[in-house]
Amino acid sequence: MSVTTTTHLNFRGEARQALEFYQSVFGGRLTLVTYGDFGMPKELPDAGKVVFGQLTADNGFGIMAYDAPSQSPAAAAPAATTREHGMTLTGERFFVSVRGDDAEEVGALWEKLAAGATLIEKYGPSQWAPGFGMLTDQFGVTWILDVAVAYDAG
Structure with missing residues (x-):
């Protein structure tokens, strides 16, 4: 399966x-x-x-x-997502995560997705990945884009 x-x-x-x-x-x-x-x-x-x-x-x-049909109940507005002192503070119930294996390719997606967005953490190298960024797009959806890192399981 x-x-x-x-x-x-x-x-x-x-x-x-x-x-x-x-x-x-x-x-x-x-x-x-x-x-x-x-x-x-x-x-x-x-x-x-x-x-x-x-x-x-x-x-x-x-x-x-x-x-959602117009008669659906309104969703409660979540608090804005922010990054402070290396922590993500949010009231949202989910983020959309996009992970790739090439920093330049993920960066190109970031540039397009960032049009009209609110930047939470600008895309770039981070402590845990060669590329990481977080934004809330023009439709109110919060996205995390990052570059996968191979971890040693041993």
Whole structure:
């Protein structure tokens, strides 16, 4: 048996724009299906919103997203994520982590993802990796980008 996990992001009407932006960063194939595509009458407010969205890239990157129906309860706004004294302080329940094995390639992804973002920790060498950075993108999603390091298990 093989098991994989894919981050699934929940938006309030921004899923299409977010997935298109992530496609511009990571490349890949984008699938978007609206509530209207599934039969919701086009005159209803949510008909044009994304009920199923998925981005899959050849390099292994994958993410899913949808727009929560307008009658869904509002999510409590988490406290902003910050880095202080080498610690990450946050009220968020999750981050999206992207890890690669080449500092320049991960850095190039960082540069694209950083457009319109709030930088938490600028991308660069860290104590534990040749490249690490943290930001909250223009859609409110917090991302960690880093470079994998081979650890000696002995």
